[in-house]
Amino acid sequence: HKGKYEHYMQKEIHEQPESLTTTMRGRLIRGGSCKAKTVLLGGLKDHLKTIRRSRRIIFIGCGTSYNAALAARPILEELSGIPVTMEIASDLLDRQGPIYREDTAVFVSQSGETADTLNALEYALENGALCVGITNTVGSAIARKTHCGVHINAGAEIGVASTKAYTSQIVVMAMLALAIGGDAVSSQARREAIIESLFELPRALKVKEVALMHSEGILAGEMKHGPLALVDENLPIFVIATHDACFSKQQSVIQQLHARKGRLIVMCSKGDAASVTVGGSCRVIEVPQVEDCLQPVINIVPLQLLAYHLTVLRGFNVDQPRNLAKSVTTE
Numbered sequence: 001h002k003g004k005y006e007h008y009m010q011k012e013i014h015e016q017p018e019s020l021t022t023t024m025r026g027r028l029i030r031g032g033s034c035k036a037k038t039v040l041l042g043g044l045k046d047h048l049k050t051i052r053r054s055r056r057i058i059f060i061g062c063g064t065s066y067n068a069a070l071a072a073r074p075i076l077e078e079l080s081g082i083p084v085t086m087e088i089a090s091d092l093l094d095r096q097g098p099i100y101r102e103d104t105a106v107f108v109s110q111s112g113e114t115a116d117t118l119n120a121l122e123y124a125l126e127n128g129a130l131c132v133g134i135t136n137t138v139g140s141a142i143a144r145k146t147h148c149g150v151h152i153n154a155g156a157e158i159g160v161a162s163t164k165a166y167t168s169q170i171v172v173m174a175m176l177a178l179a180i181g182g183d184a185v186s187s188q189a190r191r192e193a194i195i196e197s198l199f200e201l202p203r204a205l206k207v208k209e210v211a212l213m214h215s216e217g218i219l220a221g222e223m224k225h226g227p228l229a230l231v232d233e234n235l236p237i238f239v240i241a242t243h244d245a246c247f248s249k250q251q252s253v254i255q256q257l258h259a260r261k262g263r264l265i266v267m268c269s270k271g272d273a274a275s276v277t278v279g280g281s282c283r284v285i286e287v288p289q290v291e292d293c294l295q296p297v298i299n300i301v302p303l304q305l306l307a308y309h310l311t312v313l314r315g316f317n318v319d320q321p322r323n324l325a326k327s328v329t330t331e
C-alpha cells in the first residue's frame with residue numbers, strides 16, 4: 001500500500017532507512033569493548049571456506065542488479081583478495097563465456113525470476129561453479145536453484161525502477177565482502193570501520209529532496225576520451241565528487257567543466273562545497289560522508305529523487321515506465 005505517498009517509487013525511496021535496517025538485522029554483530037565486530041550471514045556460513053578458495057568471483061545480473069554489483073566490486077576485491085569480474089547475464093550466455101569449477105558465481109536479482117539471470121545460473125551450474133544467490137524474493141527460482149545465498153530482506157518492491165532493492169543489494173554485498181575477508185589482522189581496522197559505517201547508514205540516509213534533470217553516467221577518467229566535446233553552457237552535468245581516493249581527479253574534472261561553462265550540479269561531501277565551486281558557479285548538493293565502499297548507497301538517493309521528480313514533472317508513469325515490466329521473465 002502507498003500510504004501517504006503518491007507513488008510506490010516515492011514510498012520506496014523514502015523507506016530506505018527502514019529497509020536497510022531490515023537487511024542488516026541479526027547480521028551485524030557489534031560486540032562488547034573487547035569483542036571484535038563481525039558479520040554473520042546464515043545462508044553462507046557453511047560455504048565461506050569454498051568461496052575463499054575460489055580462483056575468481058563472478059557477479060552476474062541484469063540492469064540495476066548488475067549496477068549494484070558494479071558498485072560493490074571494489075570492496076569485495078579489497079577484502080577478499082580474489083579477482084572479481086562482472087557479467088551481464090545475457091552477454092555471458094551469448095558468448096558462452098568460460099566458467100570453471102574453481103569459480104564462485106554470484107547471481108544478483110531482486111525478483112529472483114529474471115530469465116536471463118536464471119539461464120546464466122543453469123549454465124554456471126552445468127559448468128560446476130559454486131552458485132550463490134543475492135535475492136529479495138524468498139522461494140524464487142534463483143533463490144531455490146543456487147547452492148546457497150543471502151536474502152536481502154528489503155521487503156516487496158513494487159515500483160518498476162529499482163530503488164530500495166539496489167541499496168540493500170549493495171549493503172549485502174559489502175557484508176559478503178566482510179564475511180569472505182574473515183578475520184585477517186591486516187584489514188581488521190578497515191572491517192571495523194565499515195561495520196561501524198553500516199550501523200550508521202540508516203541514520204545517514206535521511207537525505208531528502210533535490211533538483212531535477214536527466215543524466216548519463218560517465219567515469220571521471222573517461223571525460224577527456226570523448227564526452228568533454230559535448231560540454232557547453234546548455235548541457236546540465238551532475239558531478240559526483242564525494243570524498244574518496246579519486247577526489248582530486250574529480251576536482252580537476254570539475255575545473256575542466258567550469259572552463260567549458262558546463263551547467264554543473266555537484267554532489268560533494270559535507271563541508272566540501274567551497275572547494276568544488278572554485279573556478280565557476282554551480283549548484284551543490286552536500287551529502288553525509290560514510291566509509292568509501294558504502295558511499296554509493298548515500299549518493300544514489302539524490303539521483304533516485306532526481307529521476308522521480310523529473311518523471312513526475314514530465315507527466316510520465318513513474319511506477320510503471322512504458323515498455324518495461326517489473327520482472328523480465330522472457331529472454
Ligand code: UD1
Nearest residue numbers: 041042043044133134135138142143146147148149150151
Ligand atoms: C534465516 C531465515 C530467517 C530467520 C533467520 C534466523 C528464511 C528465508 N530465512 O535467515 O527467517 O530469521 O534464518 O537465523 O527462512 N539462499 C539461497 N539462495 C538465495 C538466497 C538464500 O540458496 O538466493 C539460501 C541460504 O543459503 C539459506 C536460506 O536460503 O540456506 C535462507 O537464506 P537467508 O534468509 O539469507 O538466511 P538467514 O539470514 O540465515
Ligand code: M6R
Nearest residue numbers: 063064065109110111114161162
Ligand atoms: O529482478 P532483477 O533484479 O533480476 O531484475 C533485473 C532488471 O530487470 C532490473 O534490475 C531493472 O533494470 C530495474 N527494475 C530497472 O530499474
